[in-house]
Amino acid sequence: MTVDEIKNGIVLDHITAGKGMKIYNLLGLDNLECSIALIKNAPSRKMGKKDIIKIDADIELDTEIIGYIDPDITVNIIKNGKNVEKKTIELPQKLTNVLKCKNPRCISATEQELPHIFTLADKEKRIYRCLYCETKA
Amino acid sequence: MRSLIDILELSTEELDSLLATADDIIANPQKYAHKCDGKKLATLFFEPSTRTRLSFEAAMYELGGNVLGFSEAQSSSAAKGESVADTAKTVSCYADIIAMRHPKEGAPLVASMNASIPVINAGDGGHNHPTQTLADLLTIHREKGHFDNLTVGLCGDLKFGRTVHSLISALRRYNNVKFVFISPNELKIPSYVKESLKKEGIKYTETTDLEAVMPELDILYMTRVQRERFFNEEDYLRLKDSYILTPEKLTNAKADLSILHPLPRVNEISVAIDNDPRACYFKQVLYGKFMRMALILMLLEVE
Secondary structure, three states: OOOOOOOOEEEEEEEEOOOHHHHHHHOOHHHOOOOEEEEEEEEEOOOEEEEEEEEOOOOOOOHHHHHHHOOOOEEEEEEOOEEEEEEEOOOOOEEEOOOOOOOOOEHHHHOOOOOOEEEEEEOOOOEEEEOOOOOEO | OOOEOOHHHOOHHHHHHHHHHHHHHHHOHHHHOOOOOOOEEEEEEOOOOHHHHHHHHHHHHHOOOEEEEEOOHHHOHHHHOOOHHHHHHHHHOOOOEEEEEEOOEOHHHHHHHHOOOOEEEEEEOOOEOHHHHHHHHHHHHHHHOOOOOOEEEEEOOOOOOHHHHHHHHHHOOOOOOEEEEEOOHHHOOOHHHHHHHHHOOOOEEEEOOHHHHHHHOOEEEEOOOOHHHOOOHHHHHHHOOOOOEOHHHHOOOOOOOEEEOOOOOOOOEOHHHOOOOOEOHHHHHHHHHHHHHHHHHHHOOOO
């Protein structure tokens, strides 16, 4: 299967197979006017199979969100057809409105206007806790 | 400007300074009688708590200040659906400092993020209760004179007991403190607390048998199994009488054991123990007021 090379844009590579659609939705890519390719289950030497997203537009991406969903993703920035920057992603320190607190006693469960904020409590174990009640995500 | 939401926001140096101020207030109350003249404390109690509210009010009056507020959500605009954020902004226009109790965990933090005056967390659900911990710490400080090398038994509801969680957070920072967790299996200390103790190499043991561990304890912190923390009345009734401290159970206890309880008690400490010199829970109430006075002075930056 071939997908055209992009000139100026972003390639999200090494997405864990099956997570491509989730990342597509979370990044709000359906709102963009440009060409976007979501390739599922592409063969990968390193991973066996992987998902890839190619975005044919020079835009800013909130890589923090991606880091939470799939921290092994690489972000490639393409300028004039060349890969000018390859970024690996760290786990974000703070997630806003990505997760919802499950604790029915948390203030975020009753106050609809409050943003749902989680902070990274343990990097090794990838544990996030609610800013308000400290319940584990 | 700063608030106090979690006891861990205070460094050990700041805790030492608050303890020193409280000691000085106890020794020289007249010196502090007009420190807060013209200042107002708003007590916003969305959940009833006579003890904590009266302690805050007494603290502010003894500093020469005034108090306004409400003692249940029904008499506040929360009953009309006002958000915590809006309440905090509004009250900031009337008072100099807020003490807030709320049944929802994290509500005082939300208030502090929106208020333009300091906010003191006076208890948020089963989460934190830092000023109770200040009372507990002053009691231990006055009774023992130090925090290092103590074996601290915590007994009763260790799952929902916010005072327990806050006290552990504060005491774990001192040297060689050992915790003994005594509870029925259903009300055990949450795993995240144990995980974090393990990570820092802090010693702890867990048991269901209070009498077996009694001889090793320097401090015994009793708690009440609280009806309001249960969704299910059956579970509450089954567990409420799990641990009742009686004179017989103290037979093997150390002569200088200090028995603490955040109060109110229901029946978990027999009244027969009240006159035992090891019973410190009513002194603890008094110390709570002095620590709240010290805290108000610190947050209002009164010299």
